[in-house]
Amino acid sequence: MRIATFNVNGVNGRLPLLLEWLEETRPDVACLQELKAPDDKFPAAAIEKAGYGVIWHGQPRWNGVAMLARGCEPVETRRGLPDDPDPAQSRYLEAAVSGVLIGCLYLPNGNPQPGPKFDYKLAWMDRFHAHAQTLIGLDCPVVLAGDYNVIPTDADVYKPERWRDDALMQPESREAFFRLLDQGWTDSLRHLHPDETIYTFWDYWRNAWARNAGLRIDHLLLNPRAAPLLQAAGVDRETRAKEGASDHAPTWIELDL
Template sequence: MKIAAWNVNSLKVRLPQLLDFLATRRPDVVCLQETKVPDDAFPSVELSAAGYRAVFSGQKTYNGVAILSRSQATDVSVGIPGFGDEQKRVIAATVEGTRVVCVYCPNGQSPDSDKYFYKLAWFDALSLWLMEELARHPRLAVLGDFNIAPEDRDVHDPKAWEGSVHVSPRERERFQALLQLGLKDSFRLFEQPEKSFSWWDYRMMGFRRNHGLRIDHILLTDALAASCTSSTIDRDMRKLERPSDHAPVLAEIGV
């Protein structure tokens, strides 16, 4: 099974690129973030013609998540149970015996903002819920834009980013809390090139200069990690005209 996550930063704008990605990479499951379309505008017809079924939770202009799969997704749930939140950031479903959780985690803005404390509370709620999900689903993957660079090697210039969101100690503690539940960062299961990132700012030639962060992740339970054969970042999609500022991340898992 090939699974992927991609913050498309507007599904309306990026739909042709997504269709090309589906046709050339042929993933079995794709988790999308920042779709930025209400449910009645989701392009189900176009995706169905490409061979993918979709479950989704969206809103206009902001946020929005979706899971695309070749086979029918079941047991779909939206949001974090018990955490009141109007922002569409989480959708989960079971695909071919694997529980897939798609997340678009809050940005946090700055460590002195209300949005930062919302981010911390959101991650705490996510951890509590995932603990319950893990008890029911030994084959579980959490994919998406986490808006956290877990280590300094996931940051192009740690000194320049010191004190900023994405790299603050409290955010990294929340990421480690997810791993302590029994999840593994699939990218770090393998030797990887130095300076491997999944997001680059549109400004200041961020991509051309490789001034990026690795904030998009695929986390796997032990049962999935044991048969994971690769975990990569697809930089080619970031090279296109009018790209998302994020590149897709992919992992391949054996049967």
């Protein structure tokens, strides 16, 4: 089973590119973030025509998450986090697909910091941490996939000194990410590629893509039932190279079920 996460940065504006990626790579599950579309404007018909069942949790102008499953319907188990610090923001969707429980998340950016946006980021991470604790020991594979808006280590960013003041690299953000791993979650890309330079996001500014001045902020975490099934993990970099692309590239894993 190939499970991908992809911050599309506007699902309607980049729908042709999304459909092209689905046709080229045929993921079994695709978790989308930053839809930037209310529920009634989500392009469900086009995605279903491409062969995917889909559920979504939209919001006008900002945020929004969706889960696509090839040839079947995701069975929704949760919409939003328990005790979400701001339930008006659409940031979490959870569903079962073919015996795998998958959480799709769009973690708050937190900039500028310090300030209320960074406080909200940390509060959201606390609630996510508490929910993840309830999933870690389930007797089924669990995958938490999405845009975490956290650069875990200096090895995950081009020129880390330029990001020291950014919310994505603050000690509190990193500590919250590693508290997840301490629960027993496996960072799938780092597990298979511990020493490689891997980026999943390249800013539109300063010719970042051409210079490979990227960040690794899109992650797929696996519980102890899923981790032994991990066969491959990677980034569809060629999608980022296309005209009009999102600033994120799809990131994926393959599980041997």
